[in-house]
Structures are given as C-alpha cells and as structure tokens.
Amino acid sequence: xxxxxxxxxxxxxxxxxxxxxxxxxxxxxxxxxxxxxxxxxxxxxxxxxxxxxxxxxxxxxxxxxxxxxxxxxxxxxxxxxxxxxxxxxxxxxxxxxxxxxxxxxxxxxxxxxxxxxxx
Amino acid sequence: xxxxxxxxxxxxxxxxxxxxxxxxxxxxxxxxxxxxxxxxxxxxxxxxxxxxxxxxxxxxxxxxxxxxxxxxxxxxxxxxxxxxxxxxxxxxxxxxxxxxxxxxxxxxxxxxxxxxxxx
Numbered sequence: 001x002x003x004x005x006x007x008x009x010x011x012x013x014x015x016x017x018x019x020x021x022x023x024x025x026x027x028x029x030x031x032x033x034x035x036x037x038x039x040x041x042x043x044x045x046x047x048x049x050x051x052x053x054x055x056x057x058x059x060x061x062x063x064x065x066x067x068x069x070x071x072x073x074x075x076x077x078x079x080x081x082x083x084x085x086x087x088x089x090x091x092x093x094x095x096x097x098x099x100x101x102x103x104x105x106x107x108x109x110x111x112x113x114x115x116x117x118x119x
Numbered sequence: 120x121x122x123x124x125x126x127x128x129x130x131x132x133x134x135x136x137x138x139x140x141x142x143x144x145x146x147x148x149x150x151x152x153x154x155x156x157x158x159x160x161x162x163x164x165x166x167x168x169x170x171x172x173x174x175x176x177x178x179x180x181x182x183x184x185x186x187x188x189x190x191x192x193x194x195x196x197x198x199x200x201x202x203x204x205x206x207x208x209x210x211x212x213x214x215x216x217x218x219x220x221x222x223x224x225x226x227x228x229x230x231x232x233x234x235x236x237x238x
Contacts (some may be wrong), residue, residue, distance in 0.1 A: 019235075031159055038157025040150060055237070063151055087233035090225050094162040096233040106209050114206035116208040116217040118136075118174070 021093040022048065027063055028095055032105060035084040035098035041105035042071075042113040046095070058083050060099060079103040140212040141167065146182055147214055152218035154203040160224035161232040163192075165214065166206065177202055179218060198222040 022028050027045040029071040034041055046054065050061040050070060060081035061072045074080030088095050106113040141147050146164040153160055166175065169180040169189060179200035182193045193199030200218040207214050225232040 029148060029162065031162065034160055039213050040152055040159065043148065043150065043208065086237040088235055088237060089162065089232035090227050090229075090234070091232070092230075093142050095237075096159050110209075113208035113210070113213075115209070116207055118205040118207060118214075 003096070017048070019092045020051075020088060020095075021091065023063075023093070027065070028093060030060075030062065030095040030097055032060065032081060032097050032099050036100075039112055041081075041099070041101055041111070050079055051095075054083055054097075054108060055086070060097065066109070074102060077103070077107075079105065136167070138211045139170075139207060139214075139234065140210065142212070144184075146184070147212060149179075149216055151200060151215040151216050151218050151219055151220070155219075158231055159233060160200075160218070160220055160230070168206065170214075173202055173216075174205070179216065193221060196222070196226075198224065200224070 020028060027049050028047075028051070029043060030046050031043050032041045033039065044062040045065055046089075047063045048063070049062050053061045059072065059074070060083055061070065063069075064071045071111055072115055080102045082102070084098040084100060086097045101111075106115070108115075132146045139147060145166045147170070148162055149165050150162050152158065157208075163181040164184055165180070166182045169182050172180045178191065178193070179202055180189065182188070183190045199221045200216075201221070203217040203219060205214055220230075223230055224236045225234070227234075
C-alpha cells in the first residue's frame with residue numbers, strides 16, 4: 001500500500017480488472033507522463049493484453065489502432081518507457097502512467113508528442 | 120508565436136482545425152493538466168463546439184459522453200478550469216490543456232481524478 005492516504009492501490013487480479021472500463025473495441029486510453037518532470041509525453045491505447053504485459057515486463061506496450069497491432073514502445077527506436085506507476089481515474093476508463101522515458105516519446109523525435117500549440 | 124523554437128503555434132481557423140482529428144463521434148480526448156504543478160487532473164472529451172467555446176471563453180467546456188450533453192466544467196461545482204494553453208499531439212487526435220484549476224478537478228472532490236493506483 002502507498003503511504004499516501006489519498007492514494008488507493010489495487011493488485012491487477014480478475015476482480016480488480018473489473019474496475020477498469022475498456023471501450024467497445026476493448027481499449028483504454030493511457031496518458032504517459034515523465035515521472036520526474038511531470039511533462040505529458042503522449043497518449044496511446046492499451047488492450048488487456050498490453051496492460052498485462054506492461055505490468056509484467058515493466059516496459060510500456062500498447063495497441064496500435066492504425067496498424068491494429070500489439071506494439072512495444074521503443075521496440076524499433078530504442079525509446080522504451082520504463083513504467084514507475086500506473087493510476088486509473090474515477091470512472092476507471094483512463095490510465096495515467098508515470099514513466100522513465102528513454103530518448104524521445106514522439107516518432108518525430110521530439111521529447112513529447114504535444115509540441116504544437118493552439119492559439 | 121511562442122519564443123520556444125520547439126513549439127509551433129496555430130490559430131483556430133477553418134484550415135487549422137483540419138489539423139485536428141475528431142473521432143467518428145465528433146469527439147477528441149483532452150488531458151487537463153495543472154499549469155503550475157504539472158499534475159494531470161483529468162481526461163475528458165470535447166466536440167468542436169466545446170473547443171470553440173473553451174477558446175472563446177477561456178474556461179474549459181466539454182462533451183459528456185454519458186449524458187450526451189455540452190458541459191461547462193465547474194458550472195455546478197464552481198470548480199472552473201481557466202485555460203492557459205492548449206497543445207495538440209503529432210497525430211492531431213489528442214489535446215493537452217494546461218489549466219488553472221479552481222478547487223477539485225474530480226467529482227469525488229479529489230484534486231485529480233487519478234487517485235487510485237494499480238500495483
């Protein structure tokens with residue numbers, strides 16, 4: 001258990017997974033945030049398989065909606081995301097993952113995918 | 120334009136909105152982040168109308184998928200989100216909004232919706 005009384009922790013068991021809501025495609029959005037700086041790096045999607053693998057391996061894996069494929073972040077670029085903590089929101093339909101990001105999170109080689117601003 | 124050469128800025132015009140990808144329901148996910156502390160507060164959805172209103176009024180408004188309704192954050196609770204900056208990601212299908220959050224972002228009265236941790 002966390003020492004912070006505001007934080008509840010769960011184990012990923014069958015019962016606990018029922019707290020998470022995957023959408024009609026079996027996916028849940030995941031916000032990846034730099035665990036040190038707090039910079040939001042990217043948003044991607046996981047299915048149950050990639051979430052289990054992420055927890056098991058300590059490296060983020062996702063589901064690519066465009067390629068319809070399981071995807072280990074950094075597999076081709078070396079830009080792995082080592083997972084520190086995963087939180088889920090009040091509705092259980094979004095994850096926030098604190099990561100130790102190797103290199104760039106974005107495929108454009110920017111640190112964060114959010115490098116363009118609306119004004 | 121921003122003084123940071125890594126940041127590109129756009130005006131929300133008809134052309135620029137074409138850079139944003141709303142999903143098949145006309146929605147785009149929005150990550151709300153505390154502009155001072157970097158804490159990720161919540162994730163919600165906007166349609167074009169709520170994005171335009173957010174930009175016009177400087178206060179976040181969303182589209183509630185469960186209620187199928189336009190929704191000004193804080194309208195009933197007083198917990199408004201004053202918008203400082205909005206970024207969009209490399210794919211143009213997610214927004215990151217830096218906000219000055221009044222009170223709690225979560226309907227449970229927690230500061231952030233991400234108060235439960237997977238272990």
